[in-house]
Amino acid sequence: MKLRSVKGTNDILPEQQGAWSAIVNAAERVLGNAGAGHITVPIFEYAEVFERSVGESSDIVVQKEMYAFEDRGGRTLALRPELTAGIMRAFSEHGMHTRPAPVKLWSYGPAFRAENVQRGRYRQFHQIDYEIVGTDSPLADAETVQLMYDVLAECGLTRHVMMLGSVGDPEDAAAYNAYLREQLGPRSADLSEVSRERLRLNPMRVLDSKEKQDQELIAGLDRPLDRLAEPARMHFEQVRRYLDDWGVPYEVDTSIVRGLDYYRRTAFEAHHQGIGAQSALGGGGRYDGLLKLLGGPDLPAIGWAFGLERIADAMSEEAASSSAEDGDVRLFLVPLDEEAVSEAAGLAVKLRPTGRVEYPYHRRAPGKGLGEADKRGATHAALRGQSEREAGVWQLKDLRTGEQRAVSQEDLKALLESAA
Numbered sequence: 001m002k003l004r005s006v007k008g009t010n011d012i013l014p015e016q017q018g019a020w021s022a023i024v025n026a027a028e029r030v031l032g033n034a035g036a037g038h039i040t041v042p043i044f045e046y047a048e049v050f051e052r053s054v055g056e057s058s059d060i061v062v063q064k065e066m067y068a069f070e071d072r073g074g075r076t077l078a079l080r081p082e083l084t085a086g087i088m089r090a091f092s093e094h095g096m097h098t099r100p101a102p103v104k105l106w107s108y109g110p111a112f113r114a115e116n117v118q119r120g121r122y123r124q125f126h127q128i129d130y131e132i133v134g135t136d137s138p139l140a141d142a143e144t145v146q147l148m149y150d151v152l153a154e155c156g157l158t159r160h161v162m163m164l165g166s167v168g169d170p171e172d173a174a175a176y177n178a179y180l181r182e183q184l185g186p187r188s189a190d191l192s193e194v195s196r197e198r199l200r201l202n203p204m205r206v207l208d209s210k211e212k213q214d215q216e217l218i219a220g221l222d223r224p225l226d227r228l229a230e231p232a233r234m235h236f237e238q239v240r241r242y243l244d245d246w247g248v249p250y251e252v253d254t255s256i257v258r259g260l261d262y263y264r265r266t267a268f269e270a271h272h273q274g275i276g277a278q279s280a281l282g283g284g285g286r287y288d289g290l291l292k293l294l295g296g297p298d299l300p301a302i303g304w305a306f307g308l309e310r311i312a313d314a315m316s317e318e319a320a321s322s323s324a325e326d327g328d329v330r331l332f333l334v335p336l337d338e339e340a341v342s343e344a345a346g347l348a349v350k351l352r353p354t355g356r357v358e359y360p361y362h363r364r365a366p367g368k369g370l371g372e373a374d375k376r377g378a379t380h381a382a383l384r385g386q387s388e389r390e391a392g393v394w395q396l397k398d399l400r401t402g403e404q405r406a407v408s409q410e411d412l413k414a415l416l417e418s419a420a
Contacts, residue, residue, distance in 0.1 A: 008115075008123025010309070015377075019312045020126075024108055026154035027128045034147055036104035036130060041086040043110060047078040052293050053085035065113040079112035083129040084287070084303055085294065091133060092296025101134030101299075108308070122309060127282075131303035133291065138235050141266040141286060141302055142242030148270055148304050149248050152281065157314055160281060161249055163269045164240070165256030167204065167224050167285070168232040170264060176227050177203040183221055190217060207257045223254035232265055239266055263287055270306060272314040281314060282306025329419040331412065332378035333359040333394075334369030336385030343384055347409060355416030374399055382412060 005011060012020060028038070047068045067079040080086055087105055090096075096103055108128040115121060130147060132140055145162055152160045167173055180203035188196055191206070195214045198205040207218060228236065243250055256267050269283030284304025292298040331351070333344035344359040351357045358376055360369065366383060373381040382394040393406040396415075407415075 006123070008117045010122060010124075016312070019315055020308060022315075023128065023155050023308055023311050027106060027108065027130075027151050030147060030151045030154050031104070031106040031130055034104065034143070036106045036132075039087060039090060039105045039107050040109070041083070041090050041107065042080075043112075044077050044079050045086055045089065047076040049085050049089050049294065050078055050081060053088070053290055065115050067112050067114060081113045082111055083107055083109070083127055083305060084131060084290070087129065087131055088133075088291050088294050088296065088301070092291060092294060097134070097297045097299060102140065103133045104131070105133070106130045126308040127305045128308065129303065129305040130284075131301060133301040134299050136286075136288060136300035138238035138266075139242060141235075141239045142246070142248075144284065144302050144304060145239070145243060145250065145266075145268050146246055146248045148268075148282070148284070148306070149250075152270060152306075152311065155311055155315060157272065157311070157318060159318060160270050160272045160314070161251060162243075163253040163256055163271055163283075164243070164250045165225055165253045165267050166228060166232055166236040166265055167257060167263055167267050168228045168265065170289075172224070172227065172229050172232055173204060173264070176222075176224055179222065179227065180204065180206065184217060187217060204257050207255050224257065225252070225254040235265055264289070266302065268304070272310075272317075281310045329380060329416055330356045330376075330378045331358070331416060332369075332373035332376060332381045333357065334366070334373065334381055334383040335359065335363050336366065336369070336383055336388075337363050339386075339389065340384040343389070347412070350409075351413055351416060354413055355419060357416070370397065370399070380415065382407070 032038075047066070050066060066081050068076055069078070071077055087107060091103070091105070106129060108126065110124055110126050112124050114123055117123065128151070130144070130151075132144060145164065149160070149162055168176070181199065184191065184199055184203065184206065188199055190213060191199060192211040192214050195206045195211065198208075204224060206214060207223070225236075240250075240252075250268075253269070256269060263285040265286045265288075267283070267285035270281040271279040272281050273279055282305050284302070286300070286302040288300040289298075291301060333348060335341040335344045341359075341361070341363055348357045348359050358378070360372060364372065369383065370381050379399055381397045381399060383397070384394050388394055388406070391406065393408060394412065395404060396407045396412065397404040
């Protein structure tokens with residue numbers, strides 16, 4: 001039997017690495033400039049860390065999506081289904097509450113959920129995560145939304161939009177859940193199986209359902225934003241004022257509900273219509289009670305996460321993936337005789353600090369060398385044989401236009417520098 005990757009996992013091939021690196025680098029620039037420190041936490045934790053945090057009505061629990069297992073000591077561990085819980089565990093364990101508040105952290109890496117595989121949804125996926133701990137100011141909420149928008153823009157996206165809503169305070173959520181039980185309880189048999197379980201555990205999550213039968217039942221009901229008490233409503237309006245002042249594009253979504261139970265007040269998502277029906281790139285919200293739930297200090301917090309696979313997909317749709325952008329130069333040196341092989345290797349060593357330079361390890365005929373350069377994605381090829389050596393030049397060919405001219409080594413360096 002031919003071995004294949006496990007369903008729901010993907011290999012990231014060399015030609016895809018450029019887009020992935022661009023996403024991580026964009027996050028590092030934007031979030032680092034905002035004062036966020038980079039934190040790395042383990043990909044597995046005691047299962048209790050996630051069982052406490054994600055909530056009993058989340059899909060991770062209801063649909064048994066968490067990869068849990070026993071270690072040799074009989075302890076139950078789990079691969080992380082998301083990054084926030086592990087970061088908050090680390091925040092508490094290492095006494096980070098003693099640092100100047102608020103504390104801003106960001107991280108990236110793989111996460112794991114045993115869910116149905118479809119475009120943009122995998123069983124091993126990768127997230128970039130941002131958290132700010134220690135303030136309940138609506139200014140922090142607005143900045144968090146703005147930073148998510150800016151990271152996506154820094155990735156090169158132009159067709160993304162933020163969807164903004166609020167799930168209210170715990171009292172608002174409790175009242176809204178009672179309203180949904182009253183409205184949907186008599187018709188629960190008409191709900192999907194997952195929504196019936198959500199109606200029992202956390203009715204608000206029924207709004208998350210994409211099932212047609214569920215959408216028909218909830219179509220005429222009030223939404224969480226319609227039933228906010230005054231404190232949560234004032235908080236939401238202040239967040240909106242900040243975003244309006246800063247010119248951050250967003251749309252109000254009265255029914256937005258995040259997939260984890262720990263959210264309160266501000267909730268938001270980023271969407272991109274270019275990637276189909278499953279248009280969400282990621283999202284987040286406020287989770288003031290989570291840190292205390294994990295045994296840490298009772299501090300407010302807000303954060304977000306997005307999937308790298310989704311962002312790379314959106315970048316590809318906007319023709320901003322790992323393929324060469326206008327102005328990028330990738331040089332392939334073609335040695336036409338044996339002496340030129342070592343010349344090409346030596347020149348590549350000198351030029352690589354400036355840009356991408358490759359060469360074959362044996363001499364090539366001109367046509368074969370140019371063909372290899374094209375296959376390797378080069379934009380330019382520089383050929384060297386006896387006549388070029390005697391003249392002290394390389395024959396540079398622009399593989400995009402076909403233009404060819406004799407140039408010096410310094411000209412090749414200048415060409416790479418012009419695209420750096």
